[in-house]
Amino acid sequence: MTNLLATALHAARCGWHVFPLTPHGKYPARGFTAWERNATTDHDQITAWWQRAPYNVGIACGPSGLLVIDLDLPKPGEHPPATWARRGIASGEEVFRHLCAEHGRPYPGDTRIVTTRRGGTHLYFTAPPGQRLGNTSGDRGKGLGWLIDTRGTGGYVVAPGSYVAARDGTGPY
Incomplete structure (x- = not known):
């Protein structure tokens, strides 16, 4: 299991609805434009998503309460x-x-x-x-x-355990 998958599953166990962010980024991954509606706590779905790529982890605040x-x-x-x-x-x-x-x-x-x-x-x-x-x-x-x-509602945050590489600074959350 990758660290990012473990991060996503941990967030889901906290009751937080997660979705993939671009690898090393903080924006919804390609194909995840409906991120708030599709964010989930379902471990099987999360595992399937994170087996595709080393996505960073987004937490959809509204569905997560x-x-x-x-x-x-x-x-x-x-x-x-x-x-x-x-x-x-x-x-x-x-x-x-x-x-x-x-x-x-x-x-x-x-x-x-x-x-x-x-x-x-x-x-x-x-x-x-x-x-x-x-x-x-x-x-x-x-x-x-x-x-x-x-x-x-309508917003998300980058989950702790994600790693962002950007022009204005690179580092872990």
Whole structure:
């Protein structure tokens, strides 16, 4: 059994619906355009998929009942908006910690935490029952803030154990 197959099966045992991502990538593999509908916890289907190629593992957040908060680091040369720079805040995690404190809430360090390939953080939460929480990006629309994205229904994350090779950095999740 390959490490990536083991990663996919482990995620499925956690109740997370998985699907193949391109080998060494973070986008749905060719032929998996309906990834959210086809994501599964079925061990036989997962084994069949991962026997085809060394796919990375995608976790479909909606079917898995997950809300993942993605706390990014700035890209090289990117500087914080003035609002955050004045406070000495320079990362998504620092923005999120500030927001938690501002609302009288502790930073949720007691959840599953995954370090991303560029050093950011994914915080995994069980989505509230009966609510379809979608995706946000930064401080646009209903977003939480600069360098904070959320993934819920209609979104996915790269599973820990995957390995991404990209122009802006290579590394494991």
